[in-house]
Amino acid sequence: MAFHATYKQTKGGNFFDGMNNKGQGTAALVNGNGPVSGFDINEKDGDTYKTEWSGDCYTLTGPDGKPVGYCSGGGYVVPGSGTGRFAGLSGGGVWWGHGLPNGDFQVEGMDFMEK
Numbered sequence: 001m002a003f004h005a006t007y008k009q010t011k012g013g014n015f016f017d018g019m020n021n022k023g024q025g026t027a028a029l030v031n032g033n034g035p036v037s038g039f040d041i042n043e044k045d046g047d048t049y050k051t052e053w054s055g056d057c058y059t060l061t062g063p064d065g066k067p068v069g070y071c072s073g074g075g076y077v078v079p080g081s082g083t084g085r086f087a088g089l090s091g092g093g094v095w096w097g098h099g100l101p102n103g104d105f106q107v108e109g110m111d112f113m114e115k
Helices: none
Strands: 002-006 020-027 034-044 047-061 067-077 090-099 105-114
Touching (some): 034 067, 047 090
Antiparallel strands (some): 020 034, 034 047, 047 067, 067 090, 090 105
């Protein structure tokens, strides 16, 4: 799977707000359940850093009787991967997400970063 997103920072300033995120991962799902893992490249104004992540997914029945996929997990900044403003960045956090009716997958998270 491949994906892309734009970050919306809601607390702690705007260091990450508007960051472009591209990544790819793998999933070993059976009936919508199983492990996922991958990596992201995060970029803002030409400066980048890489994160690696993993988690688990499961499927529940939505209010309309259709299956809805959910996933959650954690990730961390790959040491030494930061350039420019992200050089020396470290940390990690947790993420969670769910499938949307239009086929997109909405992900939110909480990260603790240090430079």
